[in-house]
Amino acid sequence: MRRATLKDVAARAGVHVATASRALNETSRHLVNSATLDRVLRAAADLGYSGNLSARTLRTARSMAIGMLLPDLTNPIFPPIVRGAEDILRERGYSTWIANTDDDPKITAASIDAFLARGVDGFISAGSRLHDGTAEQMAAQGHALVLVNRAVDRADIPSVTADDDHGVRLALSHFVELGHRKIVHLAGPQDLSTGVHRKRAFVQGLADHGLDREPERVAQCEAWSQREGHRVLSGLLRDEKIDFTAIVAGNDLIALGCYDALRERGLTCPHDVSIIGFNDTPFMDHVAPPMTTIRIPQYDLGREAAKLLVDLLEDPTGGPRSIVLPVELVIRRSTAPLR
Amino acid sequence: MRRATLKDVAARAGVHVATASRALNETSRHLVNSATLDRVLRAAADLGYSGNLSARTLRTARSMAIGMLLPDLTNPIFPPIVRGAEDILRERGYSTWIANTDDDPKITAASIDAFLARGVDGFISAGSRLHDGTAEQMAAQGHALVLVNRAVDRADIPSVTADDDHGVRLALSHFVELGHRKIVHLAGPQDLSTGVHRKRAFVQGLADHGLDREPERVAQCEAWSQREGHRVLSGLLRDEKIDFTAIVAGNDLIALGCYDALRERGLTCPHDVSIIGFNDTPFMDHVAPPMTTIRIPQYDLGREAAKLLVDLLEDPTGGPRSIVLPVELVIRRSTAPLR
DNA sequence: ATGAAAGCGCTAACAT
DNA sequence: ATGTTAGCGCTTTCAT
Numbered sequence: 210m211r212r213a214t215l216k217d218v219a220a221r222a223g224v225h226v227a228t229a230s231r232a233l234n235e236t237s238r239h240l241v242n243s244a245t246l247d248r249v250l251r252a253a254a255d256l257g258y259s260g261n262l263s264a265r266t267l268r269t270a271r272s273m274a275i276g277m278l279l280p281d282l283t284n285p286i287f288p289p290i291v292r293g294a295e296d297i298l299r300e301r302g303y304s305t306w307i308a309n310t311d312d313d314p315k316i317t318a319a320s321i322d323a324f325l326a327r328g329v330d331g332f333i334s335a336g337s338r339l340h341d342g343t344a345e346q347m348a349a350q351g352h353a354l355v356l357v358n359r360a361v362d363r364a365d366i367p368s369v370t371a372d373d374d375h376g377v378r379l380a381l382s383h384f385v386e387l388g389h390r391k392i393v394h395l396a397g398p399q400d401l402s403t404g405v406h407r408k409r410a411f412v413q414g415l416a417d418h419g420l421d422r423e424p425e426r427v428a429q430c431e432a433w434s435q436r437e438g439h440r441v442l443s444g445l446l447r448d449e450k451i452d453f454t455a456i457v458a459g460n461d462l463i464a465l466g467c468y469d470a471l472r473e474r475g476l477t478c479p480h481d482v483s484i485i486g487f488n489d490t491p492f493m494d495h496v497a498p499p500m501t502t503i504r505i506p507q508y509d510l511g512r513e514a515a516k517l518l519v520d521l522l523e524d525p526t527g528g529p530r531s532i533v534l535p536v537e538l539v540i541r542r543s544t545a546p547l548r
Numbered sequence: 549m550r551r552a553t554l555k556d557v558a559a560r561a562g563v564h565v566a567t568a569s570r571a572l573n574e575t576s577r578h579l580v581n582s583a584t585l586d587r588v589l590r591a592a593a594d595l596g597y598s599g600n601l602s603a604r605t606l607r608t609a610r611s612m613a614i615g616m617l618l619p620d621l622t623n624p625i626f627p628p629i630v631r632g633a634e635d636i637l638r639e640r641g642y643s644t645w646i647a648n649t650d651d652d653p654k655i656t657a658a659s660i661d662a663f664l665a666r667g668v669d670g671f672i673s674a675g676s677r678l679h680d681g682t683a684e685q686m687a688a689q690g691h692a693l694v695l696v697n698r699a700v701d702r703a704d705i706p707s708v709t710a711d712d713d714h715g716v717r718l719a720l721s722h723f724v725e726l727g728h729r730k731i732v733h734l735a736g737p738q739d740l741s742t743g744v745h746r747k748r749a750f751v752q753g754l755a756d757h758g759l760d761r762e763p764e765r766v767a768q769c770e771a772w773s774q775r776e777g778h779r780v781l782s783g784l785l786r787d788e789k790i791d792f793t794a795i796v797a798g799n800d801l802i803a804l805g806c807y808d809a810l811r812e813r814g815l816t817c818p819h820d821v822s823i824i825g826f827n828d829t830p831f832m833d834h835v836a837p838p839m840t841t842i843r844i845p846q847y848d849l850g851r852e853a854a855k856l857l858v859d860l861l862e863d864p865t866g867g868p869r870s871i872v873l874p875v876e877l878v879i880r881r882s883t884a885p886l887r
Numbered sequence: 888a889t890g891a892a893a894g895c896g897c898t899a900a901c902a903t
Numbered sequence: 904a905t906g907t908t909a910g911c912g913c914t915t916t917c918a919t
Contacts, residue, residue, distance in 0.1 A: 210689075212664070214912060225890050230914060237914090242888055262665045263611065264912035266602040267895050274666075282627045282634075283847075285830060292621045295648055299655075304662055307646050309634055316638075323643055325551070327601045327613075465834060490831075491624060495804060497836030508622075553896060564906050569898060576898090581904055603896035606911050 213256035221252035229253075233260070266328050275518060276306045276324030278317065280336040285490045286507055287335060290357055293511025294333055301519050303330075312336050317343060325352075331518045333357055333511075338400050353521050357514035358507075360402040360531065367521065367529040369514040371536050373403055376503035377410035378417075379538040380457045380485040383501070385418055388547035389455040389483060392420065394427045395441055395467065397459030404459065407487065411457060425451050430463055438466020446474050454482060454547055461486035461493055461502055464543070468496070479545035489539055499541035506534050552595035560591035568592075572599070605667050614857060615645040615663030617656065619675040624829045625846055626674060629696055632850025633672055640858050642669075651675050656682060664691075670857045672696055672850075677739050692860050696853035697846075699741040699870065706860065706868040708853040710875050712742055715842035716749035717756075718877040719796045719824040722840070724757055727886035728794040728822065731759065733766045734780055734806065736798030743798065746826065750796055764790050769802055777805020785813050793821060793886055800825035800832050800841055803882070807835070818884035828878055838880035845873050 219229035224245055231237040232249035241249070252258075266272040275298060279287050295305045306329065308320035317336070321343075324332065331353030334344065344361045347354050356368035384392050394411040397404040408427060415421040428445055430437040438458060445451055458464035464486035471478050478484050478498055486493065489504035513532050520527060558568035563584055570576040571588035580588075591597075605611040614637060618626050634644045645668065647659035656675075660682075663671065670692030673683065683700050686693050695707035723731050733750040736743040747766060754760040767784055769776040777797060784790055797803035803825035810817050817823050817837055825832065828843035852871050859866060 215914095216912075226912090227891080227914080228889055231889090234914085240888070245888080259661050259665045261606070261667065261912050263602045263605040263667050264895090265914075267600070267606055267897085267911090268913045268915085270895075272602065282621075282631045285624070285627075288621045288624075288627050291646075292648055295621075295646065299647065299659075304645055304666060305647070306643055307630075307634065308638065308644070309631055320638075322598050326598045327643060468834075492829075492831040492835065495807075495835040496831065497834070554898095555896075565896090566898080566907080567905055570905085573898085579904070584904080600896050603911090604898075606895090606913085607897045607899085609911075 212261075213253075213258045214261065215258070217256055218249060218252045218258050221256060222248040224249060233258075270328070272328040272330055273302055274304045274306060274327065274329050275331050275333060275515075276308065276320070276327075276329040278308055278310055278320060278332060278334040278336055280312045281309055282307070286358070286488055286505070289507035290335055290511035290514070293508040293513075294357070294515040295511075297512050297515035297519070301515075303519065310336055312338060314341060314343070321347065330522050331355070333514050333518055335359070353518060353525075355514045355518040355521070357510050358403070364531075365529050367517050367531050369510050369517060369532045369534065370402065371505040371510065372533050373406040373536070374410040376487065376505075376536040376538075377407050377457065378414050379536070380503060381411070381414040381418060383485065383538055383540070383544060384455045384457075384483065385420075387455075387483065387544060390420060390547075391453040392426065392455040392457065393445065393451070393453045394457045395438060395459055395463050396427055396429050397433050397463065398431060399429070407457075407459060423451075430459060433460050433462055435462045435466040435469065438463030439469045440466070442467045442470035443473070446470060446476075455544075456482060456484045458484060458486050461488045461490040461500060464500060464502070465496065468543075478543050480548075483544040483547075485538075485544060494541060498543045501541045501544040502539055504537040504539050506536070509534055551600075552592075552597045553600065554597070556595055557588060557591045557597050560595065561587040563588060572597075609667070611667040611669055612641055613643045613645060613666065613668050614670050614672060614854075615647065615659070615666075615668040617647055617649055617659060617671060617673040617675055619651045620648055621646070625697065625827055625844070628846035629674055629850035629853070632847040632852075633696070633854040634850075636851050636854035636858070640854075642858065649675055651677060653680060653682070660686065669861050670694070672853050672857055674698070692857060692864075694853045694857040694860070696849050697742070703870075704868050706856050706870050708849050708856060708871045708873065709741065710844040710849065711872050712745040712875070713749040713752075715826065715844075715875040715877075716746050716796060717753050718875070719842060720750070720753040720757060722824065722877055722879070722883060723794045723796075723822065724759075726794075726822065726883060729759060729886075730792040731765065731794040731796065732784065732790070732792045733796045734777060734798055734802050735766050735768050736772050736802065737770060738768070746796075746798060762790075769798055772799050772801055774801045774805040774808065777802035778808045779805070781806045781809035782812070785809060785815075794883075795821060795823045797823060797825050800827045800829040800839060803839060803841070804835065807882075817882050819887075822883040824877075824883060833880060837882045840880045840883040841878050843876040843878050845875070848873055 219226040232241045232246050310317040335357050360368040360370050396408040428441050430441050464484050486500050486502035489502045493500040558565040568588050571580045571585050649656040674696050699707040699709050735747040767780050769780050803823050825839050825841035828841045832839040
């Protein structure tokens with residue numbers, strides 16, 4: 210059976226479509242007589258009416274839809290973010306589009322355009338490379354945009370991020386308490402704000418603890434991957450000049466790569482080297498050894514981003530706000546006192 | 549600046565909107581003179597025109613959008629499925645809505661209705677409980693629907709699933725080759741097709757190997773969770789009547805729960821008991837011990853589901869097809885020869 | 888308090 | 904080959 214339209218509802222209630230429309234919309238409901246309101250509501254319920262949002266979008270130029278851009282849903286940090294955002298958006302009456310971009314500028318541009326063609330009211334982006342300018346461009350064009358998990362050097366683009374700095378400080382303090390003094394950082398790529406923040410905080414933290422005498426305390430990974438963690442730590446282990454007893458890894462995958470590199474050299478974690486990861490990716494409590502890591506509240510990151518966006522849409526005068534969410538050190542067994 | 553409309557393009561090209569529309573649509577392009585075609589295309593490019601899909605949807609009653617229903621994106625089996633589907637859909641010009649339902653009938657119904665209100669052309673559902681009737685109801689209402697990862701007892705609802713039966717057979721053969729004879733199955737919930745298929749295949753497989761003399765070879769988990777795996781295996785270990793040297797777990801999480809239960813009793817895997825999981829969830833290669841498991845091609849499940857749906861939409865006469873994708877035994881270190 | 892009418896941007900049937 | 908016209912379903916201004 211054909212889906213009921215407003216016209217059907219109006220006919221059944223014996224009123225004009227305009228009246229039916231008014232009755233069915235919260236904001237105009239007060240304009241209609243309570244008896245007719247009842248009739249319309251009843252008719253709508255009888256017919257299982259639920260409106261045509263394409264028509265409404267066309268007429269009102271508001272879609273109650275938002276587009277979510279992310280590099281790759283398959284990367285375990287994203288699902289909780291998307292879930293958090295979708296939960297809030299659904300609660301508030303919005304629907305959610307998703308697109309995986311692989312951080313490819315072409316796919317990103319095409320996805321943005323597709324979302325725009327569908328009249329999205331705003332965007333949540335989880336994949337803004339620091340210097341590709343996409344975010345800035347979107348902001349310049351006046352599109353509502355909230356960045357999540359990554360920020361951009363511009364105060365007028367709202368973002369929701371985790372407190373990476375504090376996470377690094379927690380990691381360093383933990384190591385220092387355990388007696389470690391020779392600590393290295395396997396930094397993630399520097400084209401993402403998380404990468405630069407964590408690295409910067411590490412260098413600063415080393416200085417704060419008076420541990421910065423040697424320069425080679427940071428090694429650079431070219432990707433946030435296990436493979437890179439393995440490659441870079443292997444290099445460090447071959448290099449006689451650098452010795453260390455503890456590693457702050459850019460993220461859990463890099464830390465996992467460190468596990469591999471240590472194992473290959475016959476070293477064990479945490480006996481020979483302690484490691485702290487970042488993110489508390491699922492199952493890190495079950496890897497061997499269970500990984501000490503900085504937990505990022507991904508689900509809340511998604512929720513807060515969605516809240517920020519909706520608030521922005523509903524009150525554009527509010528001005529952009531950015532939120533930094535607290536992180537937490539989860540101590541497991543990849544860290545141990547210095548022998 | 550205001551987004552360009554077809555009218556703007558037509559004006560700039562000096563033609564009527566209908567001509568512009570024809571020029572811009574593949575199917576009607578041949579109707580327009582090649583010189584005017586050029587002018588329209590040029591004008592569209594100049595203006596960065598990309599159409600208003602709400603208007604088109606309203607007019608054509610086709611949205612080129614599909615809705616994806618899943619219980620919980622945070623469950624690691626779903627992201628690759630969604631990613632696979634989205635990849636195909638984007639390739640074919642469709643956009644993707646997502647909704648997490650938590651398998652809650654209310655949320656599911658509301659999400660379906662929201663998708664319908666937005667005029668989706670079809671649905672991909674990854675969360676069809678076997679007996680809740682939602683899928684059947686949708687099919688009855690004539691909505692295009694493809695089930696993924698789970699099937700329903702109805703031939704006319706297309707589905708894409710993994711070959712669970714073969715997976716169980718692979719697991720059993722592996723155990724038998726290793727010398728195991730006392731094998732139990734920790735079955736997943738029976739309201740999902742995967743749960744019943746795996747259990748049925750296990751019972752059948754035991755018979756095929758002549759290993760079915762004892763009845764208590766199957767224990768039932770109430771959820772696909774680590775916690776349930778732990779609870780149920782603990783029960784089995786306390787039960788003096790049942791002894792076993794090998795476990796086919798309903799999925800990897802249940803298997804992880806088995807790890808926990810064994811550890812609590814001072815038993816080790818695979819020394820005392822061998823375990824095979826199901827799914828090859830991310831990081832199962834890094835748990836301790838690395839888990840032998842049946843790999844399900846989740847990404848391809850998503851891709852095939854999307855293909856099936858699009859084919860269905862583009863040629864409804866094709867009739868429903870269902871696809872079963874091959875699985876693979878991944879041997880790691882949670883299985884060992886019988887001592 | 889309700890109805891009439893216009894129009895959002897687009898496509899398709901019809902006319903030329 | 905192109906223009907004219909109508910209308911998808913809805914909201915909103917204006918009139919009553």
